[in-house]
Amino acid sequence: MGRTLLDKVWDAHKVRTLPNGKDQLFVGLHLVHEVTSPQAFQMLREKGLRVLFPGRIFATVDHIVPTSDQSRPFPDGLAEEMMRALETNSGESGIRFFSFDSSKQGIVHVIGPELGLTQPGMTIACGDSHTSTHGAFGALAFGVGTTQIRDLLATQTLPLSRPKIRRIEVSGRLGKGVYAKDVILSIIRRLGVNGGIGYCYEYAGPVIERMSMEERMTLCNMSIEGGARMGYVNPDETTFEYLRGREYAPKEKDFGRAKAWWSALPSDPGARYDDRAALDGGMIEPTVTWGINPGQSVGVSEDLPDPASLPLDDRETAEEAYRHMGLEPGRPILGTPINVAFVGSCTNSRLSDLREAARFAKGRKVAPGLRALVVPGSQQVERAAVAEGLDRVFREAGFEWRNAGCSMCLAMNPDKLTGREICASSSNRNFKGRQGSPSGRTLLMSPAMVVAAAVNGKVSDVRDWAA
Amino acid sequence: MALDRKTSRIELVEGRGIPLPGNDIDTDRIIPARFMKCVTFDDLAPYVFYDARFGEDGSKKDHPFNDPRFTGASILIVGRNFGCGSSREHAPQALYRSGIRGLVGESFAEIFSDNCAGIGLPIAAAAAEDLAALKALVAELPRTTVALDLERRELRYAGRAVPVAFAEQARRAFLEGSWDSTRELLSAEKEIRRVASQLPYLNQFRASGDHP
Numbered sequence: 001m002g003r004t005l006l007d008k009v010w011d012a013h014k015v016r017t018l019p020n021g022k023d024q025l026f027v028g029l030h031l032v033h034e035v036t037s038p039q040a041f042q043m044l045r046e047k048g049l050r051v052l053f054p055g056r057i058f059a060t061v062d063h064i065v066p067t068s069d070q071s072r073p074f075p076d077g078l079a080e081e082m083m084r085a086l087e088t089n090s091g092e093s094g095i096r097f098f099s100f101d102s103s104k105q106g107i108v109h110v111i112g113p114e115l116g117l118t119q120p121g122m123t124i125a126c127g128d129s130h131t132s133t134h135g136a137f138g139a140l141a142f143g144v145g146t147t148q149i150r151d152l153l154a155t156q157t158l159p160l161s162r163p164k165i166r167r168i169e170v171s172g173r174l175g176k177g178v179y180a181k182d183v184i185l186s187i188i189r190r191l192g193v194n195g196g197i198g199y200c201y202e203y204a205g206p207v208i209e210r211m212s213m214e215e216r217m218t219l220c221n222m223s224i225e226g227g228a229r230m231g232y233v234n235p236d237e238t239t240f241e242y243l244r245g246r247e248y249a250p251k252e253k254d255f256g257r258a259k260a261w262w263s264a265l266p267s268d269p270g271a272r273y274d275d276r277a278a279l280d281g282g283m284i285e286p287t288v289t290w291g292i293n294p295g296q297s298v299g300v301s302e303d304l305p306d307p308a309s310l311p312l313d314d315r316e317t318a319e320e321a322y323r324h325m326g327l328e329p330g331r332p333i334l335g336t337p338i339n340v341a342f343v344g345s346c347t348n349s350r351l352s353d354l355r356e357a358a359r360f361a362k363g364r365k366v367a368p369g370l371r372a373l374v375v376p377g378s379q380q381v382e383r384a385a386v387a388e389g390l391d392r393v394f395r396e397a398g399f400e401w402r403n404a405g406c407s408m409c410l411a412m413n414p415d416k417l418t419g420r421e422i423c424a425s426s427s428n429r430n431f432k433g434r435q436g437s438p439s440g441r442t443l444l445m446s447p448a449m450v451v452a453a454a455v456n457g458k459v460s461d462v463r464d465w466a467a
Numbered sequence: 468m469a470l471d472r473k474t475s476r477i478e479l480v481e482g483r484g485i486p487l488p489g490n491d492i493d494t495d496r497i498i499p500a501r502f503m504k505c506v507t508f509d510d511l512a513p514y515v516f517y518d519a520r521f522g523e524d525g526s527k528k529d530h531p532f533n534d535p536r537f538t539g540a541s542i543l544i545v546g547r548n549f550g551c552g553s554s555r556e557h558a559p560q561a562l563y564r565s566g567i568r569g570l571v572g573e574s575f576a577e578i579f580s581d582n583c584a585g586i587g588l589p590i591a592a593a594a595a596e597d598l599a600a601l602k603a604l605v606a607e608l609p610r611t612t613v614a615l616d617l618e619r620r621e622l623r624y625a626g627r628a629v630p631v632a633f634a635e636q637a638r639r640a641f642l643e644g645s646w647d648s649t650r651e652l653l654s655a656e657k658e659i660r661r662v663a664s665q666l667p668y669l670n671q672f673r674a675s676g677d678h679p
Contacts, residue, residue: 147585
């Protein structure tokens with residue numbers, strides 16, 4: 001009987017079955033940030049325990065960092081307190097902390113891969129639901145809460161139930177102006193925001209195989225938005241070549257042996273799946289959300305759905321969404337006016353995202369009165385983008401070019417919507433209040449579509465520009 | 468600070484119910500991100516469902532958590548996919564610190580479920596029609612006692628008993644009193660180190676077992 005990557009990686013990390021029936025699973029890489037960890041370190045102290053595997057834990061600061069002036073102490077006393085807690089906790093425990101002065105600080109899900117920490121066949125956990133991002137490498141990567149961080153610090157293991165597995169095949173070829181973001185938004189629209197509960201997603205098929213690593217990260221990042229705690233792509237040459245030469249990736253002879261092990265990880269032909277789904281990549285349009293969860297989206301040429309046409313279960317949420325968004329069923333999404341444009345977040349702030357956004361921003365201007373931000377995912381992305389002159393392209397087009405962080409994805413720093421502002425955003429969540437204003441509104445889309453919206457001041461079809 | 472209780476067995480949660488309308492209630496809704504700027508969970512209670520409870524001018528909105536009839540209620544009755552979105556444990560912690568000791572709903576998001584299991588907050592799934600009936604009853608008679616019975620897997624109220632489903636492993640951990648998992652996990656330290664010594668990526672990808 002063939003085995004899936006999930007089976008292989010799970011079994012390699014299983015310590016034992018616990019009396020309550022869960023598996024105790026070893027976690028090979030634990031990533032830490034400032035928001036969800038301080039309470040966990042405190043719980044550890046109260047139990048009189050120490051960190052068991054500090055060498056397998058890496059920390060950075062991303063959620064609360066200002067993206068303009070980053071001098072210390074931060075003007076926000078609470079943010080400063082969280083930063084200090086992480087400095088103290090990592091220092092005392094011997095955990096490597098990528099702070100500003102490391103020149104490697106950034107969004108935790110951007111720096112893990114770019115440092116080569118994220119590798120195929122690992123189990124990876126972080127107190128952040130978008131840890132699913134690292135599944136792009138063929139790792140089992142999932143978000144955890146603070147009590148689980150406590151257990152990870154103390155034991156490097158977690159009690160977990162093995163999920164079911166659903167294979168999602170995307171066939172055909174994506175059209176011009178259609179990106180990994182549109183693929184994952186379409187998958188979530190099809191399978192629902194709760195369709196993945198209890199499942200791990202395996203993304204496969206020609207469209208996925210052709211994707212770069214950064215595109216695969218965008219795809220896996222939003223697995224959680226479909227309810228799946230983890231999602232992965234089987235590792236292949238694209239994966240191995242991405243890792244070659246990265247700081248924490250295996251070197252020289254080790255790399256050859258690593259590649260041999262990694263190559264045995266992909267799901268076997270004939271592996272058994274609990275469920276399957278298929279999408280035709282050629283049918284996917286640039287996709288935009290219109291509601292208050294990431295499943296409420298349409299292709300950019302479509303009209304907004306009539307709640308009565310939706311499954312019974314979705315109607316109430318759709319009606320609530322229309323009330324919050326101030327949009328009307330039956331109207332096109334195209335032309336919806338926006339006030340703010342945000343390119344950034346762990347979904348879409350990597351170099352290839354910024355290149356693609358800059359390609360469309362070049363020689364154009366942000367619409368008058370519109371606020372537009374580009375926030376690179378890490379200090380390394382920032383430097384690489386500056387080296388290519390992307391910062392200049394954005395600035396000349398009227399975008400603000402900021403320092404690395406989570407920024408307006410969840411607005412725990414000073415970057416926020418105000419009042420009922422409506423934001424074209426390359427981030428991952430359009431929940432009510434997500435971008436810092438309780439009545440603020442978010443339209444999720446690809447970075448290229450954000451630029452198109454920023455220039456025209458309204459939702460536009462980037463395919464009209466696609467060469 | 469951690470919840471200052473020793474791990475104890477949880478067999479039955481009993482109290483008054485509080486009905487919350489809506490499906491897909493995300494953790495940003497349960498506790499908006501701006502209230503996560505804290506290094507302890509201690510002071511989260513006032514911010515639970517904040518933006519649904521208060522207008523931007525601070526005025527009170529119509530919300531069960533503002534409704535004096537439900538003050539002191541301990542069993543939260545919700546819809547489908549409750550707790551979706553962010554992994555923030557601040558969400559169940561804020562509910563717990565607001566007096567919630569058990570949840571019943573159609574379904575729950577996964578990380579949220581694990582977070583509840585870890586802090587001793589049982590959650591149970593019930594049929595949509597049973598939940599609708601319970602919500603209606605509690606709305607009309609808020610003093611009704613609701614009992615969530617982990618041993619018998621049932622929800623009892625007003626002389627009725629309806630079946631509920633728990634994640635079995637979490638249920639067993641509550642009944643055994645083993646839901647505070649750290650010590651149990653750490654008791655396998657030798658096996659943990661053995662697994663680590665056999666993982667290729669922690670051993671320069673050499674054959675397993677030859678690492679010191």
